[in-house]
Every structure is written in C-alpha cells, then in structure tokens.
Amino acid sequence: MPRIVESVYNLIISPTRRIDRIIEAAKRSGRDLYLLSTGQPSIPPPREFREYVAELMKLESMAPYKYTPTEGYYSLREAIAEDLERLGGPKVDPEKELTVTAGGAEGLFTALMATVRRGDEVIIFDPTYFDYEPMVKFLGAKPVYWRATVETGFQPSLDELSDLVSEKTRAIVIVSPDNPTGRIIDEEIARAVVDIAVERDIWILYDEPYKTIIYEGSHVWVSKLDWEHTISMASFSKDPGIPGWRLGYVYGPSDVIHAINLIRTYTSYNPPTIAQLAIEHYLRNRLREKHLPMVLSEYRSRRDAMYRAIEELLPEARTLKPPAGMFMFVEFSPYLRKLRMSGEEFVEALGLEKNVMLIPGSFFGPASRNYIRFSFVTETPGRIRRAIELIREFIDEKA
Amino acid sequence: MPRIVESVYNLIISPTRRIDRIIEAAKRSGRDLYLLSTGQPSIPPPREFREYVAELMKLESMAPYKYTPTEGYYSLREAIAEDLERLGGPKVDPEKELTVTAGGAEGLFTALMATVRRGDEVIIFDPTYFDYEPMVKFLGAKPVYWRATVETGFQPSLDELSDLVSEKTRAIVIVSPDNPTGRIIDEEIARAVVDIAVERDIWILYDEPYKTIIYEGSHVWVSKLDWEHTISMASFSKDPGIPGWRLGYVYGPSDVIHAINLIRTYTSYNPPTIAQLAIEHYLRNRLREKHLPMVLSEYRSRRDAMYRAIEELLPEARTLKPPAGMFMFVEFSPYLRKLRMSGEEFVEALGLEKNVMLIPGSFFGPASRNYIRFSFVTETPGRIRRAIELIREFIDEKA
Numbered sequence: 001m002p003r004i005v006e007s008v009y010n011l012i013i014s015p016t017r018r019i020d021r022i023i024e025a026a027k028r029s030g031r032d033l034y035l036l037s038t039g040q041p042s043i044p045p046p047r048e049f050r051e052y053v054a055e056l057m058k059l060e061s062m063a064p065y066k067y068t069p070t071e072g073y074y075s076l077r078e079a080i081a082e083d084l085e086r087l088g089g090p091k092v093d094p095e096k097e098l099t100v101t102a103g104g105a106e107g108l109f110t111a112l113m114a115t116v117r118r119g120d121e122v123i124i125f126d127p128t129y130f131d132y133e134p135m136v137k138f139l140g141a142k143p144v145y146w147r148a149t150v151e152t153g154f155q156p157s158l159d160e161l162s163d164l165v166s167e168k169t170r171a172i173v174i175v176s177p178d179n180p181t182g183r184i185i186d187e188e189i190a191r192a193v194v195d196i197a198v199e200r201d202i203w204i205l206y207d208e209p210y211k212t213i214i215y216e217g218s219h220v221w222v223s224k225l226d227w228e229h230t231i232s233m234a235s236f237s238k239d240p241g242i243p244g245w246r247l248g249y250v251y252g253p254s255d256v257i258h259a260i261n262l263i264r265t266y267t268s269y270n271p272p273t274i275a276q277l278a279i280e281h282y283l284r285n286r287l288r289e290k291h292l293p294m295v296l297s298e299y300r301s302r303r304d305a306m307y308r309a310i311e312e313l314l315p316e317a318r319t320l321k322p323p324a325g326m327f328m329f330v331e332f333s334p335y336l337r338k339l340r341m342s343g344e345e346f347v348e349a350l351g352l353e354k355n356v357m358l359i360p361g362s363f364f365g366p367a368s369r370n371y372i373r374f375s376f377v378t379e380t381p382g383r384i385r386r387a388i389e390l391i392r393e394f395i396d397e398k399a
Numbered sequence: 400m401p402r403i404v405e406s407v408y409n410l411i412i413s414p415t416r417r418i419d420r421i422i423e424a425a426k427r428s429g430r431d432l433y434l435l436s437t438g439q440p441s442i443p444p445p446r447e448f449r450e451y452v453a454e455l456m457k458l459e460s461m462a463p464y465k466y467t468p469t470e471g472y473y474s475l476r477e478a479i480a481e482d483l484e485r486l487g488g489p490k491v492d493p494e495k496e497l498t499v500t501a502g503g504a505e506g507l508f509t510a511l512m513a514t515v516r517r518g519d520e521v522i523i524f525d526p527t528y529f530d531y532e533p534m535v536k537f538l539g540a541k542p543v544y545w546r547a548t549v550e551t552g553f554q555p556s557l558d559e560l561s562d563l564v565s566e567k568t569r570a571i572v573i574v575s576p577d578n579p580t581g582r583i584i585d586e587e588i589a590r591a592v593v594d595i596a597v598e599r600d601i602w603i604l605y606d607e608p609y610k611t612i613i614y615e616g617s618h619v620w621v622s623k624l625d626w627e628h629t630i631s632m633a634s635f636s637k638d639p640g641i642p643g644w645r646l647g648y649v650y651g652p653s654d655v656i657h658a659i660n661l662i663r664t665y666t667s668y669n670p671p672t673i674a675q676l677a678i679e680h681y682l683r684n685r686l687r688e689k690h691l692p693m694v695l696s697e698y699r700s701r702r703d704a705m706y707r708a709i710e711e712l713l714p715e716a717r718t719l720k721p722p723a724g725m726f727m728f729v730e731f732s733p734y735l736r737k738l739r740m741s742g743e744e745f746v747e748a749l750g751l752e753k754n755v756m757l758i759p760g761s762f763f764g765p766a767s768r769n770y771i772r773f774s775f776v777t778e779t780p781g782r783i784r785r786a787i788e789l790i791r792e793f794i795d796e797k798a
Contacts, residue, residue, distance in 0.1 A: 001627050001628070001652050001654060001655065002514070002569070002570075002596075002600050002601055002602045002628060003514070003569075003600075004513055004514060004654060004655060004658045005512065005513055005514060005515070005516045005658075007516075008512070008513055008658045008661050008662060009658075009661070011661040011662060011664060011665060012661065012664070013469065013660065013661065013664055014469070014664050014668075017468070017469070017664075020468075040461065040465055040466060041461065042461060043461075044458070044459060044460060044461050044463075044464055045464065050456040050457070051456065053452070053453075053456050054452075054453035054456040054457070057449040057450070057452050057453040057456075058449070058453070059443070060443060061443060062439065062440065062441060062442075062443050062640070064443075064643075065440075065443055065444065065640060065641045065642065065643050065644060066439055066642060066643045067439060067642045067643050068643055069416070069419075070412065070413070070416070102501055102645065102667055102671075103667060103668055104668075105664070105665055105666070105667065105668040106666055106667060106668075108665075109665040109666055113404065113407070114403055114404055114407055115401070115402070115403060115404060116404070117404045117406075131664075131665060134665070135665055138665075170401070170402075171401075197401075201401050201402075202401055203401045228400050229400070229401060241461070241464060242464045243464065243465060243466045244463075244464050244465045244466050244467055244669060244671065244672030244673075245464060245671055245672060245673060246501065246645075246667060246668065246669070246670075246671050253400050255400060255403060256400065256403060259403045259404075259407045259408075261412065262407050262408070262410040262411065262412065263407060263410060265410060265411070265412055265413050265416075265504075265530075266410060266504055266507075266508040266530060266533070266534055266537075267504070267505055267508055267666045267667070268501055268502060268504065268505060268645060268666070268667060269413075269502055269503075269504040269505075269645065270643060270645070271645075272501075272643065272644055272645050272671045272673075272674065273643030273644060274643075274644060274671075274673060274674075275671065275673075
C-alpha cells in the first residue's frame, strides 16, 4: 500500500467513541447500562418539526433533495440572524457574516483551518472539548493549555493567561457554556480576553453549542464585546436536538466567513438540505418557545437529582453545580486515591462491573486526569440516583 | 481583523456557483431559463424512500436524529457492500474497508488529505471535475495534467502518462464514468494505469459517482484490478438522487479507510443520520431495481434529443455521444472563432441574451478552454431541442 500522510495520526477517533464501543459490546450482551457518558439529547425535536419533514416527503419534486449554496439557503441564514438578535446576540448580516455548516464539527475544523497554520500556538482550556487538541496538532500548531479547576468554578486565571500569550499565539478557544464543566464564562474574564485579542491581533474562537441550554444565568456574547476578532461557532445538535442531522453555523467578520466557505465547498459542499428546511421551519414558527422550556425543565430536574446524589453519596467529590449544558465535571481524586486507580481505569472497571458509563477527565486535558465527566441528560432522575448508588457500592467494595 | 491562512485562497467557490448566481439573478427577473448547466438530478427519489422517511418522523424517539459512528451505521455499510457485489464490484469488508461519507466531496477531500502532502504531484485529467485542482493546490501539491480530447473519445494516451509520472507523483485521479465528458475509461487504459501505480507504489483515486448512470457499456472496477493501490469514491447524489442530503462512501485498503475516518471525525463527525436510514431502506428493499430503469430511460431520451439537435444545428461542433453520466463535453472552437469569443464570454452572453445556461470548458482544465459542457438531465427533450435552436440563433446573429 502506498504512503499515508503522517500528520493524520495527530487526529483521533473521538474518545467517546472508545466508550461507545464498550457500550455496544455491553448492549450485545444484554446488560442494562446507565448512560452517564453521552452528550446526546434524549428528547426528540418537537412534533411540528417532524410533521413538516413528513409533509416535504410528499412533494414530487427535487426541492427537499437538491444541492443548496455552500453557506446554506439565504432564507435560513436570515432566520438564524433574526434568532440571534431575539436571543440577545449581535446583529449579523446573513449575506456575508454567517454560514450554515454541516454540524458543529465542520464549523470548528474549518474555522481553525482558516486561521491557524504550522508553527502557530493556540490557547485552549484544560479541560476543554476533546476535538480541539487533535485539530490544532493536525494543523502543525501547538496547543497551549490554560488551566481551569473546580476551586474557581472552572473560571481560568487572567494572570496565567498573560504568561501563556506569546508572539506565536494565533488564537484562543473558549467554549461557553462549557463542555465538560457546564460553566458560563465570567463576562469580566471574557472582556479581558477580548482586550488581549485586540491588543495582540489574535482570534478568539468562541464555541457556543449550549448557548440556549441554560438553567441559571445568561449567555455571554463575546462577539458583542468585539466583532473583528471573534469567530462564533454554534450548532442545532442540542436545541432542538438533531445531532445526527449535522447542522450548525458560524458567524463573524465577512472575510473569515468567506475563507471558511472556501474550505466548506470541499468538506461538505452544502449543509444537508432537509435539515436546513426543517430548522428554518423551527426558527420561523418559533417552535423553540414551546419546546425548549419543557426540555430545560426535564434536564434541570436530572441535573438536580445528580447533584444531590453526588453530594450525599460521594461527599469527598467536588464539582460545580452547572448553570448550563449537559455535564458535571467532578474532581474525584479522593476516591481515585482510595481505589489506587487512574480515572481511565476507574471508568472502565465501573462500566464493566456496575454497568455505569462515565468519561474520564484525561480525555479533556492533561491536567484534568483526576476529574470524571458525568452527563445528566440521558437518564431519568431515578436512574441517575441508582447509578450514583452503584458508584458508591463499587468504591466501598474496592477501596 | 487578524490574519487568515493564505493557502485557503487556493480554494475556489465551485465554478458552477458563479453560474448559479447568474441563474438566481435571471430567475428574480422572471426569465424562463434553459438549464443545461447543472448536474443536478431532475427526478426525486422513489415514493417508498420518501414514505419511509415520513414514517420515521412519527417515532417519539431520538433514533432518527442521534449521532452515528463516523463511518456510518454498520448495517448500512453492510448493505452497501452487498450492493457493490450485486453491481459486479469487489467484495469489501464493511467493518474496515468502507466508510460512509457526508457526500462525495468529503470523500474526495479526505482521501486527498490522507494521501497527498506538500511537494507531491498529483496527476489529474484535463478535463476533469473542477474540485480536484483547487484541493491539490490547497494541500501544497502540484496538479499535473493528463490530456484527453474528443478525437480519442476522451481516452487519454498511455505514452503521455509515462512522461508525466515522476518521483514526486503521489496519486493519479480518474473519474469514470466521467464528468464532464461522459466517457467510461477503457479497461485497457485502466489496467495500464494500475501497472504503473503498482510499479511506482502510488495511489489511484478512483471517483465513480456515476457508476450506475450508464446507457451503453459497463462500469470498470479499478479496485478489482488492484485493491492495494486504489481508493474508490462514490455517492448517492445521482442514484437515487439526493444530492443535497450529502451521502456517499469510500472503499479501499483498511489502513487508508482508517486514516480517512480520523479526518472525517473532524470534517463531518458522522454522515447525516436520516440519509443513512433512508439509503439503507433503498438498498435493502432493492428500490433501485424499479426506480433506476425509469430514470435512465428518461435521461437517455434527453441525451439522444440533445445529441441529435447538436448534430443537426451545430454541425461544426464535435462531441462524444456519452455512454454514461449527465453531460456532453462539446468541442466548440469553430463557433468560438466565428464569434471571436472565449468560451467564458460565449457562455455569459448566451445566458444573458438567450436564457440558455451552459458551463465553459475552462472550468475543467486549462487545455479544455475551447469546449463547452452541456448537461442533458435537467430539461425535457423538447426544451433541450429549443435551447439548441436558441444557441444556433445566437451564433447566426453574432457571427
């Protein structure tokens, strides 16, 4: 076989996929699993959304199937721009300042490809969403970690940032609301990052897929603090909950949106037509206003059940009660020490012996190896409580 | 605004998009256009396909919406592997030798990213599908053109190939059945290319999106001539006709499929779930057997109408009566000389004055500038005849 390009091996099959394979094997053996591992929404999109798609399937025309512009239909971009304004976001020109992507991943990857090249440095949080480190390395750039811990509610230190920024820094990646921690970035910190980005003329890549999944507090719009240095990346995976349909969007200065569209012509050509039509229907008919409060109410009760169970049954663990998103990031070192296990060993043994699936913190950054990520969106409050009881049992049996 | 990576500007918004913008403007002014420009299927997928999607929309579950493996559901890969065998193709291991992509473009781009790096040379046909040259340049590699002309039915010369291959050659790209010419590669030529690829240990990237859109003759399976050097790339855009839904696949040696999946984790994460479910239904229920003969019969009558009209009304033009695909690539130099126009000028003036949309040959390669691409799949035979009459009128008026 001829040669394969080496830099490809900086990329990894998403770490949760490794967990998914354990899950698949467990399912085949008929075990009942407690899925505290996945960030997949558990509530399908609203009925009006689905009925609209079914209606489109009756058309004897190519309309629901044909190629669209790479940046998505104009009418959808307009609906998204209106939605951003309603949500309190910036005023965006749907013609030039916004592009619809084939999911969040394409938005992140093409935004990085458009801005980062070999030899650059990119500041990412530790912990952060696990796609960033491999993408940065694949592009020949160096990830520089900005630490965030439970002690400060996962807000990073501005003093530390000054030490991390160098002549080579090309971009700073911020996820808010965050995966894996659920924290919303402090507006004061966001302002300080913006000041540095403006002073140094570097990009802020602002990843906001959970911006409407908020239980307390409100979203921080970095693009409103400074438009010229901010590329914002969003997704419809979590709201209304169509992760597999692959639809997201990116907005920012028109020149960088144009560069992203040049790349996107080759990565996806166009975002899936049927997803575009359905999401335009969702936005224009304000379906979120009925649908999302129900979803948030359900997720909030699951979060509260998980937080209470952890407080009660795992009192030595420490976490932020997350104001947003789908996850708790739990500092677990007292228990890992007792068990004499790494986070990865703990997660694997717990999955095999107690059927409770979690994600080890090491997937999110080298300094986060004593944390464990718990997802609270997939299981019911009762099953969440039972899963935490099983974790307690596991610790008592093994320690 | 901070810097944008320069190499991005090797990429171009697909040239047909430039034509599409002229079309959009014309439509807004209410003109009736003859669309001989687009490679978009004109017949929607079969009713059973659409009814199946509508049924899925009734489910109160996340099943039709959730993330899938990056390589697509195993059951779909298995259905595609069975389909390949039924079509006369190779026996493929659906576990490791095949991946489902978010459309043909993602397959091409990720196959190139996995195999081609800065400083390499990639042999592409002139003419060829217009995505290849920009992708090769974006990767820092050099496109080397292998000429094919109407005189030899768009079969290239093997003598010339020996001169083009160098120490730097990393891959040879073949599209068959071809866009823009409709030719099926001669099996003898394919065998000779395979011999060179084996001897030099270089990749053959074999692009076969039109492999079931054949009117006379049969598909040449390069992967059966040599498995280890061939990456085959296919699409469901043309059959069953869901271009905007973005579903295709790539098959080849397991190591390169793994490398492609590493990249695809970041370009699309997964191929659209709803398209996967619908295509599995299409393949497993053998819907193609009823649907495709109807489509081919319709396209064949359109091709024949176009070929007859060109023979009769544009006798100095020369083309191959295409045995496959959606296009005729017409050598137009006698008329361009009379009109004292370049192909691009001709196409633009014709579109504006006679409402007939074509694509200039220059989009497909530097040596093909005196050709014009005609698509025969979008308009009815009567309207195709009328469009060719309008072209004749235009020439008579201007020459």
